Amino acid sequence: MNPAIPRGRWVILASLVLAGMLVIVPMPDWAVPARPQWVALVLLYWAMALPSRVGVTVAWLAGLFQDALVGSLLGQHALAFALIAWIILKLHRRMRLMPVWQQALTILLLLYAVQLVLFWVNGFVxxxxxxxxxxxxxxxxxxxxxxxxxxxxxxRRHFGVQ
Structure with a gap:
């Protein structure tokens, strides 16, 4: 293995691509608006677990990836994901000490922030x-x-992502 390439980078990329695939899985019309923000969830995990590897730039690129996948206004998910990545980077030490159910409450607020940014951008245009x-x-x-x-x-533990 090349020491210049950080170990496990492909696991992060594969998980983001898999999340993107979940975003485009066909659903009934009535359920489409309630589809979870899969890319945002995976991004939040990696930003919390490995803040030195997954930050605002990766979030921006993941948002552009989702914008291209779903055909939304280019940059709206990028803006929302960059915002929540910045917030989670500020909170990651506290978040890692919380039990999972408390993390879920914080994640709920961050996912609402994504929705608000998306609604704001859509309303603006x-x-x-x-x-x-x-x-x-x-x-x-x-x-x-x-x-x-x-x-x-x-x-992350199985593949030794650090």
């Missing part, structure tokens, strides 16, 4: 406001946080 079900997406994401956390922590 004159796009229609999403239906009320879009407010369920952060709740569903926070409910999924324990599984996302344990799955990614297991992958």
């Amino acid at each position: 004159g796009r229609p406001v999403p239906p009320w079900q879009a407010w369920l997406a952060p709740v569903i994401g926070a409910a999924l946080w324990p599984w996302v956390f344990f799955l990614l922590r297991t992958a």
